[in-house]
Amino acid sequence: MTASKWDLLDQAYGALRSVAAAVPADALGAPTPCDQWNVGQVLQHAAGDQLAYAGRVTGGPGPDEDPFAPTGALTGSPAELLEPALAAAAEAFAGVLPGTAEVAVPLPPFTLPAETAVAAAALDAAVHAWDLAVATGQASPLTPALAAALSPAARALAEPLRGFAYAPALLPAPDPDTDPAGALLAFLGRRPDWTPSAA
DSSP states (O other): OOHHHHHHHHHHHHHHHHHHHHHGGTTTSBOOOTTOOOHHHHHHHHHHHHHHHHHHHHHHHOOOOTSSOOOOOOOOOHHHHHHHHHHHHHHHHHHSOOOOOEOSSSSTTTTTOOOHHHHHHHHHHHHHHHHHHHHHTTTOOHHHHHHHHHHHHHHTTTTGGBTTBOOOSSSSSOOOOHHHHHHHHHHHTTTTTTOOEEE
């Protein structure tokens, strides 16, 4: 992993942490851009995804619950749910050497080069941070710079996973030169202009 990939992971985790910390307690049932999932479910899914990365990278246990069947019922705050997952994933990736050809990941093909694996975890965290932000009236954490940096990972990952982890790309997509975040979201099957009223 290069320093830039570590920076990318740190930025994405920071975005998810800050957005989750600002989720109102009464917003867990609110709709999100993730079709048929509410805020509580997206929080559980985001945490489960990062625990899945941690477990695959280290060979240890993954999430206790299926990230693709979240209940939405939180027993604590969003931060209490997410922090152990983000810490576990960060620690797992800390043990991955730069340039490692095959790192175990929870997505087909189940191994990726180190740099792509780190970027994949960052992409997951950043997009779910955006989901939660727009669902709860927060400013988007998906800055143009972060979106542009995540785009290569999205291009490497999305096509084999259409219908599993990503919806079909939306067309016409925004211009990546003028709206990197919108272009990234549309490529991943998200509506960049989504609002709660559109749910």
